Amino acid sequence: MKGAIVGAGAVGMAIAYSMLIQNTFDELVLVDIDRRKVEGEVMDLVHGIPFVEPSVVRAGTLADCGGVDVVVITAGARQREGESRLSLVQRNVEIFRGLIGEIMEHCPNAILLVVSNPVDVMTYVAMKLAGLPPSRVIGSGTVLDTARFRYLLAERLRVDPRSLHAYIIGEHGDSEVPVWSRANVAGAFLSEIEPAVGTPDDPAKMFEVFEHVKNAAYEIIERKGATSWAIGLATTQIARAITRNQNRVLPVSVLMSGLHGIEEVCLAYPAVLNRQGIDRLVKFSLSPAEEEQLQRSARVMRQTLDEIQF
Ligand SMILES: NC(=O)c1ccc[n+]([C@@H]2O[C@H](COP(=O)([O-])OP(=O)(O)OC[C@H]3O[C@@H](n4cnc5c(N)ncnc54)[C@H](O)[C@@H]3O)[C@@H](O)[C@H]2O)c1
Numbered sequence: 001m002k003g004a005i006v007g008a009g010a011v012g013m014a015i016a017y018s019m020l021i022q023n024t025f026d027e028l029v030l031v032d033i034d035r036r037k038v039e040g041e042v043m044d045l046v047h048g049i050p051f052v053e054p055s056v057v058r059a060g061t062l063a064d065c066g067g068v069d070v071v072v073i074t075a076g077a078r079q080r081e082g083e084s085r086l087s088l089v090q091r092n093v094e095i096f097r098g099l100i101g102e103i104m105e106h107c108p109n110a111i112l113l114v115v116s117n118p119v120d121v122m123t124y125v126a127m128k129l130a131g132l133p134p135s136r137v138i139g140s141g142t143v144l145d146t147a148r149f150r151y152l153l154a155e156r157l158r159v160d161p162r163s164l165h166a167y168i169i170g171e172h173g174d175s176e177v178p179v180w181s182r183a184n185v186a187g188a189f190l191s192e193i194e195p196a197v198g199t200p201d202d203p204a205k206m207f208e209v210f211e212h213v214k215n216a217a218y219e220i221i222e223r224k225g226a227t228s229w230a231i232g233l234a235t236t237q238i239a240r241a242i243t244r245n246q247n248r249v250l251p252v253s254v255l256m257s258g259l260h261g262i263e264e265v266c267l268a269y270p271a272v273l274n275r276q277g278i279d280r281l282v283k284f285s286l287s288p289a290e291e292e293q294l295q296r297s298a299r300v301m302r303q304t305l306d307e308i309q310f
Protein backbone atom coordinates (compact mmCIF):
# COMPACT_ATOMS: atom_id res chain seq x y z
CA MET A 1 0.00 0.00 0.00
CA LYS A 2 1.18 3.55 -0.79
CA GLY A 3 0.42 6.57 1.36
CA ALA A 4 1.03 10.30 1.19
CA ILE A 5 1.06 12.98 3.87
CA VAL A 6 0.51 16.56 2.68
CA GLY A 7 1.83 18.94 5.32
CA ALA A 8 5.11 17.99 7.00
CA GLY A 9 4.68 20.10 10.09
CA ALA A 10 4.55 18.92 13.69
CA VAL A 11 1.43 16.81 13.14
CA GLY A 12 2.37 15.52 9.69
CA MET A 13 5.77 14.32 10.90
CA ALA A 14 4.30 12.73 14.02
CA ILE A 15 1.94 10.83 11.71
CA ALA A 16 4.85 9.88 9.43
CA TYR A 17 6.94 8.60 12.37
CA SER A 18 4.00 6.64 13.80
CA MET A 19 3.21 5.10 10.40
CA LEU A 20 6.86 4.18 9.84
CA ILE A 21 7.33 2.37 13.14
CA GLN A 22 3.95 0.61 12.68
CA ASN A 23 4.82 -0.42 9.12
CA THR A 24 1.58 1.05 7.81
CA PHE A 25 2.58 1.63 4.17
CA ASP A 26 5.10 0.03 1.80
CA GLU A 27 5.82 3.53 0.48
CA LEU A 28 5.13 6.90 2.09
CA VAL A 29 5.53 10.20 0.21
CA LEU A 30 5.80 13.39 2.28
CA VAL A 31 4.73 16.61 0.57
CA ASP A 32 5.05 20.17 1.81
CA ILE A 33 4.99 23.61 0.24
CA ASP A 34 8.29 24.16 2.09
CA ARG A 35 10.40 21.77 0.00
CA ARG A 36 13.62 22.20 1.97
CA LYS A 37 11.82 21.51 5.25
CA VAL A 38 10.20 18.28 4.07
CA GLU A 39 13.48 17.11 2.49
CA GLY A 40 15.22 17.74 5.80
CA GLU A 41 12.50 15.90 7.73
CA VAL A 42 12.78 12.88 5.39
CA MET A 43 16.60 12.90 5.58
CA ASP A 44 16.28 12.72 9.35
CA LEU A 45 13.50 10.08 9.39
CA VAL A 46 15.02 7.59 6.91
CA HIS A 47 18.18 7.30 9.01
CA GLY A 48 15.97 5.40 11.46
CA ILE A 49 14.79 2.83 8.89
CA PRO A 50 17.59 0.34 9.75
CA PHE A 51 15.91 0.06 13.18
CA VAL A 52 12.39 -0.78 11.94
CA GLU A 53 10.66 -2.94 9.34
CA PRO A 54 11.94 -1.46 6.08
CA SER A 55 9.66 0.69 3.95
CA VAL A 56 10.24 3.52 1.49
CA VAL A 57 9.86 7.08 2.81
CA ARG A 58 10.58 9.98 0.48
CA ALA A 59 9.96 13.68 -0.02
CA GLY A 60 8.15 14.58 -3.17
CA THR A 61 5.41 16.56 -4.80
CA LEU A 62 1.88 15.47 -5.57
CA ALA A 63 3.14 14.47 -9.02
CA ASP A 64 5.06 11.70 -7.21
CA CYS A 65 1.86 10.40 -5.60
CA GLY A 66 0.46 8.34 -8.47
CA GLY A 67 -1.21 5.18 -7.18
CA VAL A 68 -1.42 6.44 -3.60
CA ASP A 69 -4.16 4.64 -1.61
CA VAL A 70 -4.55 7.12 1.28
CA VAL A 71 -3.70 10.84 1.31
CA VAL A 72 -3.45 12.33 4.81
CA ILE A 73 -3.93 16.12 4.79
CA THR A 74 -2.44 18.16 7.65
CA ALA A 75 -1.64 21.22 5.51
CA GLY A 76 -2.95 24.40 7.02
CA ALA A 77 -2.21 27.89 8.16
CA ARG A 78 -1.17 28.60 11.73
CA GLN A 79 -3.64 30.69 13.73
CA ARG A 80 -2.18 34.19 14.03
CA GLU A 81 -2.16 36.05 17.37
CA GLY A 82 -5.71 37.34 17.91
CA GLU A 83 -6.95 35.87 14.61
CA SER A 84 -10.60 34.87 14.62
CA ARG A 85 -11.42 31.24 14.07
CA LEU A 86 -13.44 32.22 10.98
CA SER A 87 -10.43 33.99 9.46
CA LEU A 88 -8.29 30.90 10.04
CA VAL A 89 -10.96 28.72 8.49
CA GLN A 90 -11.16 30.93 5.42
CA ARG A 91 -7.37 30.80 4.98
CA ASN A 92 -7.46 27.01 5.24
CA VAL A 93 -10.28 26.90 2.70
CA GLU A 94 -8.08 28.85 0.28
CA ILE A 95 -5.24 26.36 0.86
CA PHE A 96 -7.64 23.47 0.20
CA ARG A 97 -9.04 25.16 -2.90
CA GLY A 98 -5.66 24.73 -4.62
CA LEU A 99 -4.62 21.54 -2.90
CA ILE A 100 -7.63 19.25 -3.33
CA GLY A 101 -7.79 19.69 -7.10
CA GLU A 102 -4.09 18.83 -7.40
CA ILE A 103 -4.55 15.77 -5.16
CA MET A 104 -7.44 14.54 -7.30
CA GLU A 105 -5.37 15.09 -10.46
CA HIS A 106 -2.56 12.84 -9.21
CA CYS A 107 -4.39 10.50 -6.79
CA PRO A 108 -7.90 10.06 -8.28
CA ASN A 109 -8.47 6.72 -6.52
CA ALA A 110 -7.18 7.69 -3.07
CA ILE A 111 -9.14 7.94 0.15
CA LEU A 112 -8.67 11.42 1.70
CA LEU A 113 -7.97 11.57 5.44
CA VAL A 114 -8.29 15.16 6.70
CA VAL A 115 -6.61 16.27 9.95
CA SER A 116 -6.36 20.03 9.32
CA ASN A 117 -8.53 22.08 11.63
CA PRO A 118 -11.32 22.85 12.04
CA VAL A 119 -11.38 19.26 10.94
CA ASP A 120 -15.14 18.78 10.47
CA VAL A 121 -15.40 21.91 8.32
CA MET A 122 -12.25 21.02 6.35
CA THR A 123 -13.52 17.46 5.79
CA TYR A 124 -16.76 18.82 4.31
CA VAL A 125 -14.85 21.36 2.17
CA ALA A 126 -12.47 18.64 0.93
CA MET A 127 -15.41 16.37 0.05
CA LYS A 128 -17.15 19.10 -1.98
CA LEU A 129 -13.97 20.30 -3.71
CA ALA A 130 -12.91 16.74 -4.55
CA GLY A 131 -16.36 15.69 -5.78
CA LEU A 132 -15.80 12.31 -4.11
CA PRO A 133 -18.45 10.09 -2.52
CA PRO A 134 -18.74 10.68 1.28
CA SER A 135 -17.29 7.22 1.97
CA ARG A 136 -13.91 8.30 0.59
CA VAL A 137 -13.40 11.55 2.52
CA ILE A 138 -12.78 11.00 6.22
CA GLY A 139 -11.82 13.44 8.98
CA SER A 140 -9.83 12.55 12.09
CA GLY A 141 -12.95 13.67 13.96
CA THR A 142 -12.91 12.95 17.67
CA VAL A 143 -10.61 9.94 17.53
CA LEU A 144 -8.04 11.87 19.57
CA ASP A 145 -10.66 13.41 21.86
CA THR A 146 -12.22 9.99 22.47
CA ALA A 147 -8.78 8.48 23.19
CA ARG A 148 -8.05 11.20 25.73
CA PHE A 149 -11.55 10.65 27.23
CA ARG A 150 -11.08 6.87 27.51
CA TYR A 151 -7.57 7.25 28.93
CA LEU A 152 -8.68 9.64 31.67
CA LEU A 153 -11.93 7.74 32.41
CA ALA A 154 -10.05 4.43 32.62
CA GLU A 155 -7.59 5.99 35.07
CA ARG A 156 -10.49 7.04 37.31
CA LEU A 157 -12.11 3.59 37.04
CA ARG A 158 -8.78 1.74 37.33
CA VAL A 159 -9.33 -0.33 34.19
CA ASP A 160 -7.27 -0.67 31.01
CA PRO A 161 -8.44 1.98 28.47
CA ARG A 162 -8.89 -0.88 26.00
CA SER A 163 -11.57 -2.34 28.26
CA LEU A 164 -13.54 0.87 28.48
CA HIS A 165 -15.96 1.79 25.69
CA ALA A 166 -16.87 5.45 25.58
CA TYR A 167 -17.21 7.94 22.74
CA ILE A 168 -17.08 11.64 22.13
CA ILE A 169 -19.07 12.64 19.02
CA GLY A 170 -20.07 15.82 17.21
CA GLU A 171 -17.79 18.74 16.37
CA HIS A 172 -14.13 18.13 17.17
CA GLY A 173 -13.45 20.88 19.68
CA ASP A 174 -15.56 23.06 21.90
CA SER A 175 -19.06 21.72 21.13
CA GLU A 176 -18.14 18.03 21.17
CA VAL A 177 -20.50 15.61 22.97
CA PRO A 178 -19.43 12.98 25.54
CA VAL A 179 -21.87 10.06 25.23
CA TRP A 180 -22.10 9.20 28.93
CA SER A 181 -25.30 7.15 28.43
CA ARG A 182 -23.42 4.53 26.39
CA ALA A 183 -20.13 4.44 28.32
CA ASN A 184 -19.46 0.94 29.62
CA VAL A 185 -16.91 -1.53 30.93
CA ALA A 186 -17.57 -5.05 29.63
CA GLY A 187 -21.18 -4.06 28.93
CA ALA A 188 -21.72 -2.66 32.43
CA PHE A 189 -23.07 0.86 31.73
CA LEU A 190 -21.69 3.61 33.95
CA SER A 191 -25.17 5.19 33.82
CA GLU A 192 -26.67 2.07 35.45
CA ILE A 193 -24.13 2.24 38.26
CA GLU A 194 -24.56 6.00 38.72
CA PRO A 195 -27.57 7.48 36.83
CA ALA A 196 -26.18 10.99 37.38
CA VAL A 197 -22.86 10.13 35.67
CA GLY A 198 -21.66 13.06 33.57
CA THR A 199 -23.89 15.56 35.36
CA PRO A 200 -22.99 17.98 38.17
CA ASP A 201 -25.13 15.80 40.49
CA ASP A 202 -22.71 12.89 40.14
CA PRO A 203 -21.00 12.47 43.54
CA ALA A 204 -17.96 11.00 41.77
CA LYS A 205 -17.75 14.13 39.57
CA MET A 206 -16.95 12.07 36.46
CA PHE A 207 -17.94 15.11 34.34
CA GLU A 208 -14.52 16.51 35.31
CA VAL A 209 -12.96 13.88 33.04
CA PHE A 210 -14.61 15.44 29.99
CA GLU A 211 -13.51 18.92 31.05
CA HIS A 212 -9.96 17.58 31.33
CA VAL A 213 -10.15 16.31 27.72
CA LYS A 214 -10.78 19.82 26.42
CA ASN A 215 -8.49 21.53 28.91
CA ALA A 216 -5.69 19.07 28.10
CA ALA A 217 -5.61 20.34 24.52
CA TYR A 218 -5.26 23.94 25.68
CA GLU A 219 -2.76 23.04 28.41
CA ILE A 220 -0.54 21.14 25.96
CA ILE A 221 -0.61 24.13 23.61
CA GLU A 222 0.26 26.49 26.46
CA ARG A 223 3.16 24.25 27.55
CA LYS A 224 4.68 23.10 24.26
CA GLY A 225 3.02 25.29 21.61
CA ALA A 226 1.47 22.47 19.58
CA THR A 227 0.23 18.90 19.86
CA SER A 228 1.53 16.11 17.73
CA TRP A 229 2.30 12.70 19.23
CA ALA A 230 -1.23 11.57 20.15
CA ILE A 231 -2.81 12.85 16.93
CA GLY A 232 0.00 11.09 15.07
CA LEU A 233 -0.89 7.78 16.70
CA ALA A 234 -4.62 8.36 16.31
CA THR A 235 -4.37 9.17 12.61
CA THR A 236 -2.24 6.07 12.07
CA GLN A 237 -4.99 3.92 13.59
CA ILE A 238 -7.49 5.37 11.12
CA ALA A 239 -5.11 4.69 8.22
CA ARG A 240 -4.48 1.10 9.41
CA ALA A 241 -8.23 0.44 9.64
CA ILE A 242 -8.29 1.27 5.91
CA THR A 243 -5.06 -0.38 4.74
CA ARG A 244 -5.74 -3.58 6.70
CA ASN A 245 -9.44 -3.69 5.82
CA GLN A 246 -10.20 -3.99 9.54
CA ASN A 247 -13.91 -2.98 9.73
CA ARG A 248 -12.82 -1.07 12.83
CA VAL A 249 -15.23 1.36 14.52
CA LEU A 250 -13.76 4.83 15.12
CA PRO A 251 -15.44 8.23 15.72
CA VAL A 252 -14.22 9.86 12.52
CA SER A 253 -15.68 12.95 10.88
CA VAL A 254 -18.26 11.84 8.31
CA LEU A 255 -20.99 13.42 6.23
CA MET A 256 -24.23 13.11 8.19
CA SER A 257 -26.93 12.11 5.70
CA GLY A 258 -30.08 12.19 7.82
CA LEU A 259 -28.95 10.36 10.96
CA HIS A 260 -30.52 12.15 13.97
CA GLY A 261 -32.20 14.35 11.39
CA ILE A 262 -28.84 15.95 10.56
CA GLU A 263 -27.96 16.65 6.93
CA GLU A 264 -25.12 18.21 4.93
CA VAL A 265 -22.55 18.70 7.67
CA CYS A 266 -19.59 16.60 8.74
CA LEU A 267 -19.47 15.53 12.38
CA ALA A 268 -17.60 12.88 14.34
CA TYR A 269 -19.73 9.73 14.61
CA PRO A 270 -18.83 6.03 15.12
CA ALA A 271 -18.13 4.59 11.67
CA VAL A 272 -17.03 1.19 10.38
CA LEU A 273 -13.78 1.70 8.47
CA ASN A 274 -12.28 -0.65 5.89
CA ARG A 275 -10.45 -0.68 2.55
CA GLN A 276 -13.36 1.19 0.92
CA GLY A 277 -13.18 3.99 3.49
CA ILE A 278 -16.40 4.49 5.48
CA ASP A 279 -18.48 1.31 5.17
CA ARG A 280 -21.40 2.43 7.38
CA LEU A 281 -22.24 4.38 10.53
CA VAL A 282 -23.08 2.72 13.87
CA LYS A 283 -26.39 4.26 15.00
CA PHE A 284 -26.24 5.54 18.59
CA SER A 285 -29.36 5.88 20.75
CA LEU A 286 -28.59 9.03 22.75
CA SER A 287 -30.11 10.47 25.91
CA PRO A 288 -32.32 13.54 25.35
CA ALA A 289 -29.53 15.78 26.68
CA GLU A 290 -26.96 14.17 24.36
CA GLU A 291 -29.34 14.45 21.43
CA GLU A 292 -29.74 18.17 22.04
CA GLN A 293 -25.96 18.62 22.38
CA LEU A 294 -25.44 16.82 19.06
CA GLN A 295 -28.06 19.03 17.39
CA ARG A 296 -26.27 22.08 18.80
CA SER A 297 -22.96 20.77 17.44
CA ALA A 298 -24.59 20.38 14.03
CA ARG A 299 -25.92 23.96 14.20
CA VAL A 300 -22.41 25.27 15.01
CA MET A 301 -21.09 23.39 11.99
CA ARG A 302 -23.89 24.62 9.71
CA GLN A 303 -23.30 28.22 10.76
CA THR A 304 -19.56 28.00 9.97
CA LEU A 305 -20.24 26.42 6.58
CA ASP A 306 -22.76 29.17 5.78
CA GLU A 307 -20.17 31.84 6.68
CA ILE A 308 -17.26 30.59 4.56
CA GLN A 309 -16.87 31.06 0.83
CA PHE A 310 -15.84 28.04 -1.18
N1 LIG B 1 -7.83 16.95 14.30
C1 LIG B 1 -7.08 16.97 15.43
O1 LIG B 1 -7.37 16.33 16.43
C2 LIG B 1 -5.84 17.81 15.40
C3 LIG B 1 -4.92 17.76 16.45
C4 LIG B 1 -3.77 18.56 16.38
C5 LIG B 1 -3.58 19.40 15.29
N2 LIG B 1 -4.53 19.42 14.30
C6 LIG B 1 -4.40 20.29 13.12
O2 LIG B 1 -3.43 19.78 12.23
C7 LIG B 1 -2.99 20.85 11.39
C8 LIG B 1 -1.48 20.82 11.31
O3 LIG B 1 -0.95 21.14 12.57
P1 LIG B 1 0.64 21.38 12.69
O4 LIG B 1 0.91 21.64 14.14
O5 LIG B 1 1.36 20.30 11.98
O6 LIG B 1 0.82 22.74 11.86
P2 LIG B 1 2.17 23.23 11.13
O7 LIG B 1 1.96 24.66 10.80
O8 LIG B 1 3.35 22.79 11.93
O9 LIG B 1 2.22 22.36 9.78
C9 LIG B 1 1.41 22.66 8.69
C10 LIG B 1 2.27 22.35 7.45
O10 LIG B 1 1.47 22.52 6.30
C11 LIG B 1 2.32 23.04 5.28
N3 LIG B 1 1.49 23.61 4.22
C12 LIG B 1 0.76 24.75 4.26
N4 LIG B 1 0.14 24.94 3.08
C13 LIG B 1 0.47 23.88 2.29
C14 LIG B 1 0.13 23.47 0.97
N5 LIG B 1 -0.68 24.22 0.21
N6 LIG B 1 0.64 22.31 0.48
C15 LIG B 1 1.46 21.55 1.25
N7 LIG B 1 1.83 21.88 2.52
C16 LIG B 1 1.33 23.03 3.02
C17 LIG B 1 3.21 24.06 6.00
O11 LIG B 1 4.39 24.32 5.27
C18 LIG B 1 3.48 23.31 7.31
O12 LIG B 1 4.68 22.56 7.24
C19 LIG B 1 -3.54 22.14 12.01
O13 LIG B 1 -4.71 22.54 11.30
C20 LIG B 1 -3.94 21.69 13.42
O14 LIG B 1 -4.97 22.45 14.02
C21 LIG B 1 -5.63 18.65 14.33
Ligand SMILES: O=C1N[C@](c2ccsc2)(c2cccc(Nc3ccc(F)cc3)n2)CC(O)=C1Sc1ccccc1Cl
Nearest residue numbers: 088117118144145148173174213214217218221226227
Ligand atom coordinates in the same frame (compact mmCIF):
# COMPACT_ATOMS: atom_id res chain seq x y z
O1 LIG C 1 -4.76 19.10 20.94
C1 LIG C 1 -5.10 19.89 20.04
N1 LIG C 1 -4.36 20.97 19.67
C2 LIG C 1 -4.92 21.99 18.81
C3 LIG C 1 -3.87 22.87 18.27
C4 LIG C 1 -2.73 22.38 17.69
C5 LIG C 1 -1.89 23.37 17.21
S1 LIG C 1 -2.57 24.88 17.51
C6 LIG C 1 -3.96 24.21 18.26
C7 LIG C 1 -5.92 22.78 19.61
C8 LIG C 1 -5.79 22.93 20.98
C9 LIG C 1 -6.77 23.63 21.65
C10 LIG C 1 -7.85 24.16 20.95
C11 LIG C 1 -7.90 23.97 19.56
N2 LIG C 1 -8.94 24.50 18.87
C12 LIG C 1 -8.94 24.71 17.51
C13 LIG C 1 -10.18 24.75 16.93
C14 LIG C 1 -10.29 25.04 15.58
C15 LIG C 1 -9.14 25.28 14.85
F1 LIG C 1 -9.24 25.57 13.53
C16 LIG C 1 -7.88 25.21 15.42
C17 LIG C 1 -7.77 24.92 16.77
N3 LIG C 1 -6.92 23.29 18.91
C18 LIG C 1 -5.61 21.33 17.66
C19 LIG C 1 -6.53 20.28 18.13
O2 LIG C 1 -7.56 19.98 17.37
C20 LIG C 1 -6.26 19.58 19.28
S2 LIG C 1 -7.25 18.28 19.81
C21 LIG C 1 -8.52 19.09 20.75
C22 LIG C 1 -8.77 20.46 20.66
C23 LIG C 1 -9.79 21.01 21.43
C24 LIG C 1 -10.56 20.22 22.28
C25 LIG C 1 -10.31 18.86 22.39
C26 LIG C 1 -9.28 18.30 21.62
CL1 LIG C 1 -8.95 16.60 21.73
